[in-house]
Amino acid sequence: MNRFVSNITLRLDSKGRVSIPASFRTVLGRDGFEGLYCYPALDRPAIDAGGNALMLEIEALIERFTPFSEEREQFALALYGTSETLKVDGEGRVVLSDTLKRHAGITDAVTFVGLGHKFQIWEPGRFHNELAEATQKVRALKVELSSQVAARTASGARE
């Protein structure tokens, strides 16, 4: 498997360490990246995390702008400037920086959530709320989609 999937909740120890779930570790290993690349998610109280794949995505976003341009500098500041590469110890654990923990409201436990090419780290309570909300949205969207398909089919549209 080369995608991050499912969600796992784990506790931080007294030193603030937390194990990266084994299934995520194997994906990261395949990606080939020393450490864990992460940054505060832009529009949610969560941490985005991953390996080379994630970093390249950020790089691509920034390099769309010409060097020394206003936008480029601002994007680099907001993205690279808030990114961190956490060290992973021999047992596959990381310690989250205070900045990251504050952003996500993390205290003594976290939920790892697979999102395909990257994963997120949440405070467990917030994650459950977010999940419930997202599930609602997806249900609604699904209904909408199926009615669209039905309409298109009915009108004889071809794809």
Next chain:
Amino acid sequence: MNRFVSNITLRLDSKGRVSIPASFRTVLGRDGFEGLYCYPALDRPAIDAGGNALMLEIEALIERFTPFSEEREQFALALYGTSETLKVDGEGRVVLSDTLKRHAGITDAVTFVGLGHKFQIWEPGRFHNELAEATQKVRALKVELSSQVAARTASGARE
């Protein structure tokens, strides 16, 4: 890691010395450059800093203009003319020149901010403001991007 990422705030000591964050030092070491190449950022109260990679980028920028053109002379003046190579002591510290400190409004503490191929040095307070602003811009762009994609999908356009 061969990129400058994350942000670290450190204090100047009584002699005006400040440690370059260890993670940045390793990147500079890999880049292979004695000292720290820096100059006042063109349009911000910050200091641009880096090694060979940064120097090459500036060179490329200037050489895009035709020789002896007005723009070329001005860029060369603004960038080369204001650049300094700071010495790094045995403990990885540098002393910022008064010119640089004045430009960035630095007094007793600085924030190092990774921007990928280079990094910037800010007065901590100003950095926080700038970061908030930049984050807003990135969020806005993200919304814009996703709505573009949504619109394209909804209209049934094929790539």
Next chain:
DNA sequence: GTCGATTCCATTGACGCCCATAATTTCCCA
């Protein structure tokens, strides 16, 4: 000699690295 600058040690707290243990899970073979 005096002032400034640069090089060289000293401290302390955090962090990386190592080993231990318990609870699973996986695997294998009767």
Next chain:
DNA sequence: TGGGAAATTATGGGCGTCAATGGAATCGAC
């Protein structure tokens, strides 16, 4: 198919090293 052995995972803790910082000592110039 069941039951146990082996491997893996999550977690706890000890200890040495390094980073950040402060201060002393050395060097140079005037």
